Amino acid sequence: xxxxxxxxxxxxxxxxxxxxxxxxxxxxxxxxxxxxxxxxxxxxxxxxxxxxxxxxxxxxxxxxxxxxxxxxxxxxxxxxxxxxxxxxxxxxxxxxxxxxxxxxxxxxxxxxxxxxxxxxxxxxxxxxxxxxxxxxxxxxxxxxxxxxxxxxxx
Amino acid sequence: xxxxxxxxxxxxxxxxxxxxxxxxxxxxxxxxxxxxxxxxxxxxxxxxxxxxxxxxxxxxxxxxxxxxxxxxxxxxxxxxxxxxxxxxxxxxxxxxxxxxxxxxxxxxxxxxxxxxxxxxxxxxxxxxxxxxxxxxxxxxxxxxxxxxxxxxxxxxxxxxxxxxxxxxxxxxxxxxxxxxxxxxxxxxxxxxxxxxxxxxxxxxxxxxxxxxxxxxxxxxxxxxxxxxxxxxxxxxxxxxxxxxxxxxxxxxxxxxxxxxxxxxxxxxxxxxxxxxxxxxxxxxxxxxxxxxxxxxxxxxxxxxxxxxxxxxxxxxxxxxxxxxxxxxxxxxxxxxxxxxxxxxxxxxxxxxxxxxxxxxxxxxxxxxxxxxxxxxxxxxxxxxxxxxxxxxxxxxxxxxxxxxxxxxxxxxxxxxxxxxxxxxxxxxxxxxxxxxxxxxxxxxxxxxxxxxxxxxxxxxxxxxxxxxxxxxxxxxxxxxxxxxxxxxxxxxxxxxxxxxxxxxxxxxxxxxxxxxxxxxxxxxxxxxxxxxxxxxxxxxxxxxxxxxxxxxxxxxxxxxxxxxxxxxxxxxxxxxxxxxxxxxxxxxxxxxxxxxxxxxxxxxxxxxxxxxxxxxxxxxxxxxxxxxxxxxxxxxxxxxxxxxxxxxxxxxxxxxxxxxxxxxxxxxxxxxxxxxxxxxxxxxxxxxxxxxxxxxxxxxxxxxxxxxxxxxxxxxxxxxxxxxxxxxxxxxxxxxxxxxxxxxxxxxxxxxxx
Numbered sequence: 007x008x009x010x011x012x013x014x015x016x017x018x019x020x021x022x023x024x025x026x027x028x029x030x031x032x033x034x035x036x037x038x039x040x041x042x043x044x045x046x047x048x049x050x051x052x053x054x055x056x057x058x059x060x061x062x063x064x065x066x067x068x069x070x071x072x073x074x075x076x077x078x079x080x081x082x083x084x085x086x087x088x089x090x091x092x093x094x095x096x097x098x099x100x101x102x103x104x105x106x107x108x109x110x111x112x113x114x115x116x117x118x119x120x121x122x123x124x125x126x127x128x129x130x131x132x133x134x135x136x137x138x139x140x141x142x143x144x145x146x147x148x149x150x151x152x153x154x155x156x157x158x159x160x
Numbered sequence: 161x162x163x164x165x166x167x168x169x170x171x172x173x174x175x176x177x178x179x180x181x182x183x184x185x186x187x188x189x190x191x192x193x194x195x196x197x198x199x200x201x202x203x204x205x206x207x208x209x210x211x212x213x214x215x216x217x218x219x220x221x222x223x224x225x226x227x228x229x230x231x232x233x234x235x236x237x238x239x240x241x242x243x244x245x246x247x248x249x250x251x252x253x254x255x256x257x258x259x260x261x262x263x264x265x266x267x268x269x270x271x272x273x274x275x276x277x278x279x280x281x282x283x284x285x286x287x288x289x290x291x292x293x294x295x296x297x298x299x300x301x302x303x304x305x306x307x308x309x310x311x312x313x314x315x316x317x318x319x320x321x322x323x324x325x326x327x328x329x330x331x332x333x334x335x336x337x338x339x340x341x342x343x344x345x346x347x348x349x350x351x352x353x354x355x356x357x358x359x360x361x362x363x364x365x366x367x368x369x370x371x372x373x374x375x376x377x378x379x380x381x382x383x384x385x386x387x388x389x390x391x392x393x394x395x396x397x398x399x400x401x402x403x404x405x406x407x408x409x410x411x412x413x414x415x416x417x418x419x420x421x422x423x424x425x426x427x428x429x430x431x432x433x434x435x436x437x438x439x440x441x442x443x444x445x446x447x448x449x450x451x452x453x454x455x456x457x458x459x460x461x462x463x464x465x466x467x468x469x470x471x472x473x474x475x476x477x478x479x480x481x482x483x484x485x486x487x488x489x490x491x492x493x494x495x496x497x498x499x500x501x502x503x504x505x506x507x508x509x510x511x512x513x514x515x516x517x518x519x520x521x522x523x524x525x526x527x528x529x530x531x532x533x534x535x536x537x538x539x540x541x542x543x544x545x546x547x548x549x550x551x552x553x554x555x556x557x558x559x560x561x562x563x564x565x566x567x568x569x570x571x572x573x574x575x576x577x578x579x580x581x582x583x584x585x586x587x588x589x590x591x592x593x594x595x596x597x598x599x600x601x602x603x604x605x606x607x608x609x610x611x612x613x614x615x616x617x618x619x620x621x622x623x624x625x626x627x628x629x630x631x632x633x634x635x636x637x638x639x640x641x642x643x644x645x646x647x648x649x650x651x652x653x654x655x656x657x658x659x660x661x662x663x664x665x666x667x668x669x670x671x672x673x674x675x676x677x678x679x680x681x682x683x684x685x686x687x688x689x690x691x692x693x694x695x696x697x698x699x700x701x702x703x704x705x706x707x708x709x710x711x712x713x714x715x716x717x718x719x720x721x722x723x724x725x726x727x728x729x730x731x732x733x734x735x736x737x738x739x740x741x742x743x744x745x746x747x748x749x750x751x752x753x754x755x756x757x758x759x760x761x762x763x764x765x766x767x768x769x770x771x772x773x774x775x776x777x778x779x780x781x782x783x784x785x786x787x788x789x790x791x792x793x794x795x796x797x798x799x800x801x802x803x804x805x806x807x808x809x810x811x812x813x814x815x816x817x818x819x820x821x822x823x824x825x826x827x828x829x830x831x832x833x834x835x836x837x838x839x840x841x842x843x844x845x846x847x848x849x850x851x852x853x854x855x856x857x858x859x860x861x862x863x864x865x866x867x868x869x870x871x872x873x874x875x876x877x878x879x880x881x882x883x884x885x886x887x888x889x890x891x892x893x894x895x896x897x898x899x900x901x902x903x904x905x906x907x908x909x910x911x912x913x914x
Contacts, residue, residue, distance in 0.1 A: 023439065024439060024443075027439045028439075031438055031439045031442075034387075035437070035438055035439075040380070040383070040384070040386075040387040041380030041381075043384070043386065043511075043512060043560070044386065044512055044513075044589065045511050045512045045560070045592075046512075046592040046842055046843060047591055047592055048592055048842055050592075050842055050843040050844060051511065051843060053511060053512065053560075080380070081379070081380040082379075082380055085379070086379060087375060087379055090379070094378050094379060097374070097378045098374055098375050098378050101370060101371055101374050101809070101810075101813055102374070102378070103229060103373075103374060103377040103378060104228065104229030104230060104813070104817055105228050105229050105511065105558065105559070105560065105561045105562070106229060106373070106374075106377030106378075106382060106558070107384065107511040107512055107558075107559075107560040107561060108511050109377055109378060110380065113378070131851075132851045132852050132854070133852065135850075135851040136850055136851060136852055137850065138850065138851065139511065139843060139848060139850070140511070141509065141510060141511045141560075141561045141563070141821070141848070142229060142561065142817050142821070143816065143817040143818070143819065143820025143821040143822075143823075143824065143849070144813075144816070144817060144820070145820050145849070145851055145854035145855075146816050146819075146820065146854060146855060146857075146858050147813065147816065148851070149851075149854070
């Protein structure tokens with residue numbers, strides 16, 4: 007057991023837990039931030055993605071000890087209905103999610119990528135999103151939403 | 161009918177229940193209050209079971225199916241709004257809660273609109289009739305001189321004579337009966353004295369209203385079943401055997417001593433660990449030392465699977481389509497064309513492993529489930545606990561996908577059993593490898609034979625599908641014997657037998673469509689047990705039958721579209737095939753171009769099928785990389801006719817999802833196994849489509865038939881995708897791929913041997 011302090015969505019937090027516990031369990035159970043989802047637990051699907059210092063990471067395999075003193079951003083920190091991230095606004099416009107369990111990973115991964123590559127081509131976007139899974143087959147509308155977000159961000 | 165319930169009573173009776181749909185945990189007091197305040201019982205023959213008018217004029221519709229992101233609830237709201245003459249925005253649809261809706265079968269067989277909307281439509285029409293009659297009495301105006309606009313009943317002759325629905329009944333019950341057809345599940349229907357509107361009167365149906373669940377999913381506020389938390393809840397992980405047909409012989413409970421609060425729960429063959437903290441349950445599951453019995457090699461070698469299917473005994477054979485004299489046609493044939501196709505076991509491979517929460521008390525139980533059939537799940541929980549169904553409250557909360565009987569139902573039974581055994585609320589979620597215990601889509605072999613006369617005309621047609629039962633495990637969770645937990649505690653399984661035949665209208669004079677089912681590889685607790693996966697047995701049957709039709713076109717030197725049009729008999733089928741050919745810019749040419757040179761080969765292929773009254777035709781345009789064996793399904797064109805269209809945009813997205821899910825199953829998906837167990841335990845060994853392989857374009861032609869009652873869209877398209885791709889592969893390469901999935905290895909091998 008250890009008490010680990012870090013910052014989530016701009017707020018300082020403190021979690022007392024096994025330092026080897028994956029960050030995902032701290033976010034979901036201790037901090038009640040439910041949107042990063044448990045999909046596979048082995049970093050193969052992306053449903054648990056959050057940003058660590060702006061970089062997308064898979065929180066299901068990131069030990070809590072690794073975020074000590076660092077900045078974590080979840081989808082709640084990315085945007086809200088009142089102040090949406092352009093990707094979120096585009097996802098709503100394009101009606102992207104079906105079951106929606108995977109969507110956190112797609113948005114968080116694309117947000118970090120577009121931050122650095124706002125004018126990425128579709129081929130580059132596809133490559134950047136490799137490894138993410140969606141079982142409902144919403145891929146084509148995800149690409150439409152990303153194009154829409156790119157236009158809004160330009 | 162004109163009962164007097166105060167607004168407060170109504171909110172207690174109905175409103176609080178509504179709150180419970182989005183706020184799990186507040187339900188039991190509401191139920192008790194409902195009983196106390198005389199709300200009519202939740203039975204199909206009560207109008208109040210279907211529709212309610214709130215004090216502010218908003219309308220609640222109670223739907224016994226549920227939407228998982230395909231716009232179904234929106235479509236239901238549109239239908240109810242039109243029948244009641246209220247604005248769409250005023251209608252809220254509540255679904256998936258056994259305390260607020262009757263058992264309409266849950267999500268099932270693309271029947272959400274086709275069958276699910278019927279009682280809602282009829283109930284809403286009946287409610288409107290009653291409201292108009294009530295207004296007629298109160299206003300002293302004949303019903304025939306009243307009109308309803310935006311939920312206000314007004315005299316056609318004197319605009320000052322008007323009453324809103326809210327004034328007429330808001331917050332009170334109808335207490336009026338409707339006629340129930342005495343069926344439960346998909347076929348449940350009710351009728352009132354009112355006649356629903358004719359499609360020409362629709363104002364809301366047919367328009368693309370946006371979905372209501374999107375924002376919550378995009379901003380992370382929508383609840384999932386995985387998010388449910390009940391005070392005092394324990395977290396559990398079920399320990400399933402590492403090999404099929406094994407049992408725990410020795411469990412070393414001391415091996416998890418170091419994990420705070422963790423303990424072993426065992427009941428016969430059922431084994432789990434529980435702990436107050438989730439991570440502790442996960443760690444305990446990893447640390448628990450179990451001695452398992454020796455494996456018995458229940459499965460054939462994977463490479464021999466289809467030989468096993470061919471050689472196994474036949475449990476049952478049926479010939480649902482039998483026309484003319486097939487044997488005589490083959491005897492008189494100038495030429496016989498034959499081909500055989502193979503399909504693997506496929507997994508639901510949902511985005512996350514199954515999850516459920518159960519709170520079992522002495523006097524009843526509340527369960528939260530992602531199962532797409534929560535009403536049946538309630539019945540199964542009641543059976544497992546030995547309680548009457550009305551003592552069990554099942555609440556559906558969006559799960560990590562669904563698409564048939566995935567592992568959500570097993571999680572529900574696991575959680576129920578664990579809550580009973582521990583006396584506490586229990587949340588169960590699997591780890592990834594547990595998700596691979598889902599009931600599988602059956603593996604199969606399909607054989608087509610056709611007799612041609614000297615002119616090349618098809619005079620005999622014989623198509624047989626042979627495989628594992630699509631219902632070895634039932635399609636719903638109403639009986640715990642169909643769950644892993646039920647079998648592990650010793651309940652005898654109750655396998656059923658069924659498969660299917662192609663759904664088409666080819667008018668071959670002598671025609672036989674048959675199926676044969678073989679025994680399961682393992683009678684109980686099998687990771688290869690089979691059940692419903694999106695469009696059960698549709699993709700595999702039509703992968704084969706629609707490729708075989710293409711093979712016949714090639715054998716007779718005819719263009720695949722022209723060949724289909726020559727033999728199709730149903731006008732809507734013909735129209736769909738013509739529409740997809742036109743939209744995709746199909747240029748006719750004989751089916752076989754023969755082997756072709758080049759590194760990047762392109763081709764197009766068509767497939768068509770019916771499903772439950774819906775007709776779909778698909779053209780796939782693909783690229784094949786000779787060196788890598790990669791197939792890219794670059795462009796798909798879909799012509800889709802499901803009768804009256806309720807919400808065009810919602811329909812379009814649903815079709816797109818079908819295309820991509822179908823492409824995934826065509827190119828990538830195959831459950832791997834060894835002699836003892838399933839070895840596809842995560843996304844590395846059960847790959848699905850990813851973004852690099854998603855199509856560039858999906859174009860959809862929606863064929864609207866306002867005069868034809870709407871049918872389904874959740875599954876029909878997926879059954880056309882495998883054959884459309886395989887036929888395009890043949891067009892591109894001159895080589896047939898008769899075994900799915902069409903992996904790079906198989907592509908390379910097929911091209912090398914061509």
